[in-house]
Amino acid sequence: MDCNPSDPLVSTGWLAAHLDAPDVRIVDASWFMPGTDRDAKAEFAAAHIPGAVFFDIDEIADTDSPLPHMLPSTMKFAARVQKLGLGDGARIVVYDSSGILGAARVWWTFRVMGHEDVVVLDGGLPRWLAEGRPVDDRVPSPQPRHFTPRLAGDLVCDLAQMRRTVETGRAQIIDARPAGRFTGEVPEPRVGLRSGHMPGARSVPAGSVFAADGTLKSADDLSALFTGAGIDLKKPIVTTCGSGITASLLALALARIGRPRTTVYDGSWTEWGGREDTPVVTGA
Numbered sequence: 001m002d003c004n005p006s007d008p009l010v011s012t013g014w015l016a017a018h019l020d021a022p023d024v025r026i027v028d029a030s031w032f033m034p035g036t037d038r039d040a041k042a043e044f045a046a047a048h049i050p051g052a053v054f055f056d057i058d059e060i061a062d063t064d065s066p067l068p069h070m071l072p073s074t075m076k077f078a079a080r081v082q083k084l085g086l087g088d089g090a091r092i093v094v095y096d097s098s099g100i101l102g103a104a105r106v107w108w109t110f111r112v113m114g115h116e117d118v119v120v121l122d123g124g125l126p127r128w129l130a131e132g133r134p135v136d137d138r139v140p141s142p143q144p145r146h147f148t149p150r151l152a153g154d155l156v157c158d159l160a161q162m163r164r165t166v167e168t169g170r171a172q173i174i175d176a177r178p179a180g181r182f183t184g185e186v187p188e189p190r191v192g193l194r195s196g197h198m199p200g201a202r203s204v205p206a207g208s209v210f211a212a213d214g215t216l217k218s219a220d221d222l223s224a225l226f227t228g229a230g231i232d233l234k235k236p237i238v239t240t241c242g243s244g245i246t247a248s249l250l251a252l253a254l255a256r257i258g259r260p261r262t263t264v265y266d267g268s269w270t271e272w273g274g275r276e277d278t279p280v281v282t283g284a
Helices: 014-017 040-046 074-083 103-114 122-128 159-168 177-183 217-228 247-258 268-274
Strands: 024-028 091-096 119-120 174-175 238-240 263-265
Touching: 014 122, 014 174, 040 217, 091 103, 103 119, 103 247, 159 263, 159 268, 174 247, 238 247, 238 268, 247 263
Parallel strands: 024 091, 091 119, 174 238, 238 263
Antiparallel strands: none
16 A cells, blocks of 8 residues: 655555554654643553554653743754664654644654654554554564754744744744634633734634544645635745644644645744733634
């Protein structure tokens, strides 16, 4: 079974046919919001796709930052993924136990670090299990593999760059948070954050990019979704969310429709909404 080289996702059938391919490396990127009473590491240890290694989004990060799972330095990233057997020349397939959530963040992170041969398993572990495909509980023992980081600065923006985007309108801003949080009608789950959104932002809730079966919508349906939200797909785009996870999901969806170089605001609303000197508006 072949995969579409321009599509950032692969099917469960494709992965099943390539489980033993020498150039394929499988990554479990499961992640849960604090307070959900789920332990991604424990779930990985109990059952994961054969050959997978666990990518800890909260540890392979800038742990000195007060913000959650911010991008690590290139040196830290390279050191961590090398130990996981992830490196140059490998096709990396990322999945998670939510379907597609943490996987999108790790897909984006590898690309920021210069590794383009990375794809997401469409439907993730839930689809894999629903189809009766194999899992195991063996502790992985990967062979270290050299990783050469090359920072792709166009895929990420910081607070100063986001301020300029809001002030100048030089790029369209798409917010992946649920609609009620975007309008300010629903409070933020993280304590101390203001409610609302950045001036000029458009709302495309992360849940709206999925088909009924939990896979990502088709390119045509995603194009209709974004254009229906008032997005011009020919102009620059920055995505944002609560903490940079679902913003990466929107970047993945945009890549499926031919926009692979979408910028993600790493600090997202945890940074923007947690400050008193950033403009916030409410309502639709």
